[in-house]
Amino acid sequence: MSQGNSCVPAGREPAPACTVREALDRVGGKWSIGILVAACRGPVRFTELERQVEGISRRMLTLTLRNLERDGLLHRRVYSTVPPKVEYTATPMALELYESLVALTGWAERHRAAISAARAAYDREHANPE
Template sequence: MTGDRSQACDLGDAPFTPGQAKACTVREVLDRVGGKWSIGILVAASQGPVRFTELERFVEGISRRMLTLTLRNLERDGLLRRTVYPTVPPKVEYTATPIALELYESLVALTSWAERHRIAIAEARAAYDRAHGPVDPGPASVAGRA
């Protein structure tokens, strides 16, 4: 997680009410599974064991470092299982855990929806930008426009 949201959730010395703690946990989970790279990785791993290099090819635009970090976080969250085989060179595979497999249909539905509506969304953005000027994608502009 990044930005102010993670700081609000990660303050160990701040007491949370049960509702605040629950909202924080849900937000953290949604941030992880809805992350830019996580969806593609989880979809690929839900099809069966997948190797690092296969994920590099499948997840378009991801750097090796970001793939490594995302895999580590998904494994930490219990969404991926990493298996190292004692071969030379070592063979490493990633598989989706049962909770990730439960999430799979939702991720496919979300990516299918995005594919179906990407042109309409691009057209809506262009029309908005013509009428109002482009929106700065930074966090300050989002907060300022709310």
């Protein structure tokens, strides 16, 4: 199954250069920020992430975790217990990114009401009178 990302090659393909845009798309993805922030706080299990990342489906969580692991931002550890236990931890590269992610999410939280108000005002001004 293709991951659609040239940052890290699949299989034995030669390693293409990862563009800045590709790296930003990965870490700035809809679900990636919440997952990375949670993992940077310490080891986190799949079910914990499912509860913490509001609105994410199990399938999308699985795909996003797989891509973040593939890009070297998460480490997946499987414990041989019954039932199986899987934990995700942030890699040093993700930990370096943590402060920026916290700043970005803090900015969004502080300004979400103003952005919502600006959108509503814009929509009122540009409504199509039919």
